[in-house]
Amino acid sequence: MGITKTQIFTEQQNDLAQFFKVLGHPARVAILQYISKQNACICNDLVEEIGLAQATISQHLKELKSIGLLKGEVEGKRMCYCINIKRWTAIQKQLNIFFNTTKSNCC
Numbered sequence: 001m002g003i004t005k006t007q008i009f010t011e012q013q014n015d016l017a018q019f020f021k022v023l024g025h026p027a028r029v030a031i032l033q034y035i036s037k038q039n040a041c042i043c044n045d046l047v048e049e050i051g052l053a054q055a056t057i058s059q060h061l062k063e064l065k066s067i068g069l070l071k072g073e074v075e076g077k078r079m080c081y082c083i084n085i086k087r088w089t090a091i092q093k094q095l096n097i098f099f100n101t102t103k104s105n106c107c
Helices: 011-022 026-036 045-050 054-066 085-100
Strands: 070-075 078-083
Touching: 011 054, 011 085, 026 045, 026 054, 026 078, 045 054, 054 070
Parallel strands: none
Antiparallel strands: 070 078
């Protein structure tokens, strides 16, 4: 069998592509914006804040958690989420490198 297409790209390229893919949905952007402004972990506030069904919010949270942007903790019967600052900072550094090394070469 041949190699998968992701294997021909660097780890950083694959990481950024996955990041952009997950953030390609406005609900996920809204979820991150809301959680990032809170002083504590968020449990059930997202359904009321975002206006989507609980199952839909859960799916979006799962996607954000899959790339490490969110951490979750069990509090009783609820799952509470907060920003994973270590991962958030790493992505921010990758984005800064990506954008700061791009040259203005337009005609």
